[in-house]
Amino acid sequence: MENKKTKEFTDSKVTENYLERDKEMNIKRIISGIILFPLLSILLIFGNKYLVDVFISIVAIMSIHEFYKAFKDKAKPITWIGYLISALICFIHLVPGEYILPAITLAILFSLLVLFTQVVLTNMKTNIKDISISLLGICYIPFFLVFIPLIRDNLENGRILLWYILFIAWGTDIFAYFVGRKLGKHKFTEISPNKSIEGCIAGLLGSFLACMVYTVICNSVWNLNINYLYILGISIFLSIISQIGDLAASSIKRYCKIKDFSNLIPGHGGLLDRIDSVIFILPFAYFLLSII
Numbered sequence: 090m091e092n093k094k095t096k097e098f099t100d101s102k103v104t105e106n107y108l109e110r111d112k113e114m115n116i117k118r119i120i121s122g123i124i125l126f127p128l129l130s131i132l133l134i135f136g137n138k139y140l141v142d143v144f145i146s147i148v149a150i151m152s153i154h155e156f157y158k159a160f161k162d163k164a165k166p167i168t169w170i171g172y173l174i175s176a177l178i179c180f181i182h183l184v185p186g187e188y189i190l191p192a193i194t195l196a197i198l199f200s201l202l203v204l205f206t207q208v209v210l211t212n213m214k215t216n217i218k219d220i221s222i223s224l225l226g227i228c229y230i231p232f233f234l235v236f237i238p239l240i241r242d243n244l245e246n247g248r249i250l251l252w253y254i255l256f257i258a259w260g261t262d263i264f265a266y267f268v269g270r271k272l273g274k275h276k277f278t279e280i281s282p283n284k285s286i287e288g289c290i291a292g293l294l295g296s297f298l299a300c301m302v303y304t305v306i307c308n309s310v311w312n313l314n315i316n317y318l319y320i321l322g323i324s325i326f327l328s329i330i331s332q333i334g335d336l337a338a339s340s341i342k343r344y345c346k347i348k349d350f351s352n353l354i355p356g357h358g359g360l361l362d363r364i365d366s367v368i369f370i371l372p373f374a375y376f377l378l379s380i381i
Contacts, residue, residue, distance in 0.1 A: 148360065163344070233371050237371060257296045269288025337365070338362065
């Protein structure tokens with residue numbers, strides 16, 4: 090009887106400690122969001138395009154650093170080429186508009202050439218796994234993030250349309266997180282055990298609601314006449330991609346046996362942890378929003 094009471098007391102303390110840590114983590118997430126959201130808003134709405142390019146370049150460098158560091162026990166990525174490509178985002182608006190996409194293609198080809206040259210010059214001390222992870226980081230981070238300045242400054246009403254991407258990603262994340270924690274009973278995938286089917290469905294709903302509210306604002310305040318049915322399709326499609334992006338990052342962390350890419354942002358983990366669902370939808374959003 091005494092052992093049973095002791096066990097119940099221990100289980101109660103474990104549960105209490107878990108709930109306390111969970112509450113503390115949520116507070117940190119909320120505070121971080123309250124601080125970062127206004128700063129990001131001011132920059133994206135009022136920032137000079139070259140300032141935004143520099144900001145995105147810095148985000149890319151920091152994110153790819155977290156990405157390569159995650160693989161430190163698995164491979165030896167060629168980090169300098171990743172940093173170089175990320176830094177080149179600073180100059181994206183110096184390239185004439187009609188040559189931007191060919192320039193991105195050329196940068197990918199140049200990266201591949203450099204990486205295989207490294208294999209040859211080191212007599213395969215740098216191996217295929219090393220350059221594969223190096224190229225994956227380049228394609229996954231700077232070549233996705235570059236679409237933020239492209240959407241913002243190259244599309245008509247780009248500064249307004251860019252917020253669709255952020256609302257889709259944030260609406261998906263917020264609804265999936267809180268509904269999943271409260272109501273999630275059916276596990277979605279072993280890649281991320283905390284993900285639930287209920288959370289995924291809530292994420293789609295959150296994305297849809299955020300986009301509908303924003304579309305009402307766009308049409309009534311800025312007279313954009315955006316088609317609601319089209320936005321419905323975009324929000325659902327991009328929300329699904331956003332969740333795939335989140336799971337993609339989770340699969341990398343599970344493979345590398347880490348919980349977060351870093352502890353840079355309290356309550357959120359690393360910078361890449363915060364933007365993983367955003368960057369995945371950027372290139373798709375660019376082409377979909379360009380025909381609004």
